[in-house]
Every structure is written in structure tokens, then in C-alpha cells.
């Protein structure tokens with residue numbers, strides 16, 4: 001990639017896991033009553049057909065990785081497990097009461113934090129309690145995130161028996177210097193072992209998650225990552241761009257200096273190198289940062305244009321309604337978003353008061369809904385169009401003006417009534433979406449809110 005493009009376009013920008021992005025939510029006009037109305041509407045519209053998705057946030061981790069931007073609670077006290085699960089069940093029961101119907105569950109994801117911090121018997125109790133209250137869709141997709149160092153054979157077997165077929169292991173990097181800097185020592189042997197267990201048990205999709213742009217990362221680190229991927233052949237690989245967001249309170253990104261991070265140009269080269277290796281190994285790129293082998297259902301969904309993007313990143317389990325349980329979890333009724341209290345204590349206190357533990361949210365306007373569709377199209381399908389009246393909005397000519405420079409740089413092509421991202425534009429997806437983001441354009445942030453786009 002030409003260095004001048006990285007210089008020009010490597011600016012702070014959203015990752016577009018939602019539109020509007022969280023800092024631009026209109027929290028003042030949001031109320032719990034309005035949120036509940038959109039939930040009921042969305043449930044009625046979608047439950048019988050496609051069902052609903054459930055996300056469960058399990059925030060505990062045994063130790064702090066200093067690069068981590070996830071919402072987590074570090075503790076070695078496993079007594080926290082059972083009370084947390086009881087609160088999750090209480091929260092779910094509140095949703096059941098509100099929806100007044102038996103949900104059809106088509107997708108379920110356990111995220112964190114570290115879901116495998118919880119003992120298998122506690123996860124089993126939680127999930128069996130939920131399953132008693134729902135019908136389960138035949139082609140369901142149940143997945144979870146797992147830390148290789150804290151995942152036992154029993155975890156994998158228990159979750160498999162409960163219907164989970166996809167597991168995603170956080171690997172980050174195999175380089176010891178990088179691992180020390182991010183306070184996460186994890187051997188290749190351990191990743192190999194948990195991956196082999198998963199295969200033996202029968203998991204259909206094993207994913208390894210890496211991060212590029214970590215402190216002290218060099219080209220050799222990426223070569224090693226590629227060698228190990230070639231040895232283990234996970235069905236999916238995710239290569240996240242390191243989000244350096246130390247200004248967000250409570251994050252652990254303090255174990256290294258800014259100067260230890262690779263420059264924008266090197267960071268981009270690290271990502272491109274892994275992409276080249278993965279392509280040679282037969283992986284197909286999906287969206288910004290996901291890769292899948294041809295037999296993986298994620299790739300099949302890409303071909304059938306069924307990829308979706310939500311707060312967890314790319315997914316192929318798309319439903320109109322996603323209810324998210326647990327501290328900090330963000331729910332999506334398509335017409336509105338809501339976020340739960342972020343720390344565990346406030347989450348418990350809110351539930352003790354007898355209502356949904358929501359602390360902020362946003363009700364989408366008609367224009368938000370149109371822009372949301374365009375951003376999803378670009379993020380998932382690399383093209384969008386506004387030939388239908390339902391996809392047009394008055395500012396489209398201005399959007400095109402903003403994209404003119406990227407067109408001259410051969411990053412996007414203008415179509416009759418739409419646009420397509422070129423292969424060279426793939427790395428600049430976030431910048432291209434920013435041209436549609438009317439809320440960001442109207443009100444430029446006064447402080448740093450977002451990580452760099454490259």
C-alpha cells in the first residue's frame with residue numbers, strides 16, 4: 001500500500017459496530033418506556049420468522065491484559081460466579097415478562113471478559129435455565145469466546161452438549177516480548193491443545209483472534225503468527241486492529257508507552273502481510289478483519305450476502321432483535337439501542353430496584369435508519385446503493401462530495417446510484433463510512449473518542 005494514503009487517511013474514527021456510534025447517542029431524549037415499546041414492536045415483527053438473538057456478557061477475568069479495551073472485571077474470587085448468574089436470570093425474566101410470548105432463539109453468544117472464567121456447572125445452570133423459557137431454532141448458531149489458558153476440556157464438552165458449535169480463542173500474538181508487554185503469557189502448545197480438544201469434541205468452527213499494532217510487534221511476529229496458523233488451520237481467523245484508547249477511564253492500557261507501538265505505516269504493513277499469508281493459505285477475507293476457510297459457514301454466509309455487523313463485530317446470525325444481558329451489554333431492537341450499567345455493582349443495584357438495568361440508549365430517527373443500512377452495506381458487502389426511495393436521503397450529494405478525494409485515490413468507485421469499494425479501499429472502510437456519518441460531521445468531537453482508522 002502506498003505510504004501517502006496511510007499518512008492521509010489514518011485518523012481517529014469509529015469502528016461502526018453501530019450507527020449512530022455510542023458517543024453520538026441522544027441520551028437525553030431516550031427513556032426506558034420508549035425502549036420497551038421498540039422491543040415489543042421488534043419482537044412482534046421478527047420472533048415467529050427469524051427468531052431473536054441473545055448476547056450474554058460474562059465480565060470476569062483472572063488477570064488484566066494491559067492492551068484490552070473490553071469491559072471486564074478482574075478478580076480471582078470465583079465466589080462472584082453464582083450471584084452474577086442469578087442476576088442474569090433475573091434480567092432475562094424481566095424481558096420475558098415484557099415480551100409476553102415465548103421467544104424463538106436463533107443465535108446465542110457468550111462474550112466477555114472471559115466466559116470460561118465460570119465453572120462449567122455454572123454455565124450449564126445458566127443456560128439450562130434460559131433454555132427452559134424459549135424455543136430453539138433448528139439452524140441455531142451458538143458461539144462463545146474462550147481464553148486458551150482458562151479453558152478446560154470440560155468447558156468445551158459442557159458447552160458442546162448445550163448446543164454450542166463455534167468457539168473463538170483469544171490468541172493476540174505468539175511473540176514473547178509482545179506477550180510480556182501486554183501481560184498475557186500464552187504458549188503455542190496451549191492454543192494447540194484447546195484447538196485439538198475442540199476439534200475432537202466436534203466443534204464446527206474454531207476461530208483464533210489476533211491483534212496487529214500491539215507494542216513491540218514486528219514483521220517477525222506476524223511471520224510467526226502465520227506459521228502457527230498454517231500448523232493449526234483454524235476455520236476462522238480474526239485480525240483486529242489494535243485500538244489504543246488509553247483515555248477511556250478504567251482501561252488497563254498503561255503497561256507500555258506510546259513509543260513502543262508500531263508506527264501507522266508499520267501497523268498497516270503488519271496487517272497486509274498477514275492478509276497475504278492468509279490468502280495464500282486459502283482464507284477468504286470477510287469485512288475489515290475476519291477471514292474464513294471455504295468450508296466455514298461464515299464464508300458461505302458471505303457468498304449468500306448474509307453477513308451482519310453488530311456490537312461484537314461481524315456475525316452471520318442476523319436477527320432484528322438482539323437482547324443483551326449482563327453488565328455493560330448493549331441491546332439492539334433495530335429501532336433503538338440500550339446499554340446496561342457498566343460496572344457489576346451498579347448493574348446489580350439497578351436490578352434490585354426491579355427494572356431493566358439500562359443506563360443509556362438511543363432511539364433511531366428515520367434518517368438514522370437509512371444511514372445505518374448504508375453503513376452496514378459498506379461494512380459487510382463493500383457496496384451500497386440508493387436507487388430505492390427508502391435508501392435515499394437529502395445529503396447524498398454531499399456524501400459524494402466528501403468521497404471525491406477517495407475516488408481520486410481509487411479507493412471507491414461511483415456507480416449510477418450507489419458506490420463500490422475497490423480492493424485498495426478495503427483498508428479504508430472506516431474512512432469511507434465516515435462520509436455517511438451525518439452525526440459525526442455535524443459535531444466533530446472536542447476530545448479523543450475513537451481509535452485510529454488504520
Ligand SMILES: C[S@@+](CC[C@H](N)C(=O)[O-])C[C@H]1O[C@@H](n2cnc3c(N)ncnc32)[C@H](O)[C@@H]1O
Pocket residue numbers: 061067068069070111112113114115145146147148169170171172209210211240241242243244
Ligand atoms: C473478550 S476477549 C476474548 C476472550 C478472552 N477474554 C481472551 O482474552 O481470550 C475479545 C477479544 O477482543 C480483542 N481485543 C481486546 N482489546 C482490544 C483492543 N484494544 N484492540 C483490538 N482488539 C482488542 C482481543 O483479540 C480479544 O481476544
Ligand code: SF4
Pocket residue numbers: 060061063064065068069070072112113114147170
Ligand atoms: S483480553 Fe480477554 S482475558 Fe484479557 S483482560 Fe481482556 S477480556 Fe480479559
